[in-house]
Amino acid sequence: MSVNKTDISQIKKYLNGQLNAKAMHALEKEAQDDPFLMDALEGYDTIGKDQSANWEEMKGRLTERVNPTERRSAVVWRFLPIAASVLIALSIGLIWFMPRNDEPKATTAKTLHQVENNNPAVDKQQQPASQASTPIAQVIQAETIPVKSIRAASQRVASRQHKTKLNADGATTGRAETADQPAQTIAQVLANRAQNLELQNAPAPPVNKTISGTITDPTGHALSGVKIAVKGTSLTAVTDTNGLFIITGPPAQGTLSIAYAGYETRQVPLNDTNNMKVVLKESATELATVSVPGYVDDDKSSHESHPIMGWKAFRDYLKKNAVMPDGETGRVKLAFKVSADGSIKGIRVIRGKSEAMNQKAMELVLNGPEWRGIDESKELKLKIRFRRAKSV
């Protein structure tokens, strides 16, 4: 099959009346055999305006669609080398400063101060301050270790600072450790640092456990708005549109109470699982709050699509309206599906009487009372009987 029998430019020229009669005929003949082209030409004819700008726009949008990440990652990739160079320059600069000094203590202190001063985010009052400067100090320390002369210097520094009090407690501790173990590799030092940090960082509120799960009905559909409560506590949650709930900080032992209108409440023991799956059974008693005339307490209604007003009321509606203007009687059997938003899909006649009656039957369903779609994939069958109008 040849690729592009119809040039876009040909179509454009045709629409602009730029083709001669022969070329026009050729395109029209092609359209006779190509419904795609035929429909498209019809569409352009309907609008009548030149579409070049729109064609360009769509081309651009398609290109965007296919390559959007390039721009974003370009930004990231440009940023990374810059950030890396800055860091390296900083650490090199700091290393350079270190060995030149005969008074390492002063310099180190000065450097620390410099670092602290340069760090605008540091709040001297609080613990985080020492931790902010500590990593940088650690970087300095880590960088200096392999160089022998510097190591010696830091040893001197450290031993002197056993006696010196600096405002950053964490920093002091860290440095002391370095001095005591001069042969450590960078990795070990950093690991120690990390441990220190952790100890310092642990003001220890207990780590919050969470319990989560999903609630569904027996057919597997997620239930939203289900109330979850941990008995004996004030912990509650409500499921979202996916039936998911999350409870933080539950006790180790306990019971979850799961309640939802129209369904049987369940008590489920708390276990450590982070993905409970609970299926709620429909309650045998109907909702008392909503009274819809003709609503039938019927298990079938909850599993199948049905008219919102209920089958009994719908049957009444049919009885009143399934009347042909010419008085024709008969039966029409229809099949259709109801989607989640209540709209009718794929309505068809399984067995009909006459064209007019079939049409009327379909209309009664399509333009009649609202439907509740329960299972979108299940096809509903409906028999409609047309009678003669009752004489008043």
Add this chain to the structure above:
Amino acid sequence: MKFLKSSRKPVEADDDTLLRNYRETGDLAMLARLYERYMTLVYGVCLKYLKDEELSKDAVMQIFEELLAKVNRYDIKQFKSWLYTLSRNYCLMQLRSGKKWEQESLDNVMELAVDLHPEYEALQDDLAALERCKEKLPPAQKLTVNMFYLDEKCYKEIAEHTGYSLNEVKSYIQNGKRNLKICLEKNRER
């Protein structure tokens, strides 16, 4: 004519090759290139059903998404006709609001592809029967069909010559073709 065409344009992969390449590499750019070839047609179809430029532009992008979602799931024999069905189905779905449209199943598009086979070529095979059938056509249809197929006149010319409106010309040709087809089929059955 075909030779001239291919020497002018750079060698381009055909639909099947592009499609296969996409399936193997997953390179979106391939699929986009393929789609780009027919974007004008897809847009035109959307214009026909949705009758709105902005809506149609959005629809064209959405249909690309549909394409992306479905291209690996279906055995596509003719990309162009499959895309046509996809586009039409999407537009019809957009128009839903209460009315029921028969959506052509994407699996059955092969039938559609067969219909793309030029009808007139099939008609030409029965020249004698054709002549007889043409005589039976209502005059307006006979006239327009002759002018279009035999004299190779475009719609505009036919309209000017006959005084019919453009739409009437198109309609007469459509109906004429259909009647000829029916007549010939009846003829074949005999």
